[in-house]
Amino acid sequence: MIPALFLCIFSSVSQYNGVKRWTKVNNKTNNLESIWKILPLRIRDPLSAQISDKDVLQEIRLRAGQKVLFYCDGQEHTLKTKENCMITPEEVQETIQYATGYSLYAYEQELKQGYITIEGGHRIGIAGQVIMEQNGVRNFRYISSVNIRVAHQVRGCADAVMPYLTSQGNVYSTLIIAPPGCGKTTLLRDMIRQIANGCDYLKGKTVGVVDERSELGGCYLGIRQNDLGVRTDLLDACPKADGMLMLIRSMGPEVIAVDEIGSAEEVGILRYAMHCGCRTLATVHGESYQEIRDKPLFEEFFRLRLFERYIVLCRGERIGQLEGVYDHQGTKIC
Structure with a gap:
């Protein structure tokens, strides 16, 4: 039996050449x-x-x-x-x-x-x-x-960005942009947890998560292995487009979260969710804010300013290095 202390991952936010990042204090018994x-x-x-x-x-x-x-x-x-x-x-x-x-x-x-x-x-x-x-x-x-x-849940890794994602107790619809392997799923997972549980910036909200590839919840035998918060409803191994519609129709989420959007169908349903009044959290593969802005698939999101915040993670010495947070106009605010 592994002592409970050794099963924990602790997170911190530090400065590296003026750029914020999150780091993990870990050991090999991390679950x-x-x-x-x-x-x-x-x-x-x-x-x-x-x-x-x-x-x-x-x-x-x-x-x-x-x-x-x-x-x-x-x-x-x-x-x-x-x-x-x-x-x-x-x-x-x-x-x-x-x-x-x-x-x-x-x-x-x-x-x-x-x-x-x-x-x-x-x-x-x-x-x-x-x-x-x-x-x-x-x-x-x-x-x-x-x-x-290896699944890594890093509680607190979203601490540095949460002040920029909320206003007067509400959540901004947010798109996380990052290259593969740079921590966007880990960051999204902690954002979901904090929004569902409530934090210093907002009361807990009902969150609906569509986890098509079982990476956010990490479900095993139908039970999620990762902490997504007390007010989160999860659809595991469900196609994102189908799952978002199911959640909107049956679970009444205030916030919908999906990982790695990429098809026209998924983008269309995400837009529909926004028009239904749901705040949305999503991730997408990309090297920069400008790269995603230039993609025809996301043209309407930028034209109508449907996403209010953009978080960009970059390749660095450590996973999860934050390049910046941008508002709906593309102005860098962090």
């Missing part, structure tokens, strides 16, 4: 027990020994016939062992068997999407030879690659 249990037996101890207490483990990649790679604080590392550390096809299969409890059938729907979620909210991405059917991917015939993405 990683469920990850160690699914790794091939041969690499568990060597990998655990190579990760220091101060490292923030992000990913472990297992590829048949290749060395084990893992990523801490955005840096790539290779597993070092005395013997051959090449992963065998059997060890890839061993990992999948542990992750699914030897029941691939129970995870069939998730596997069609290319991933499964395990206890702790950690997501296991898979690649290999697929079996196709008329409506798309039916299943995998052979699995040759596994990407274990």
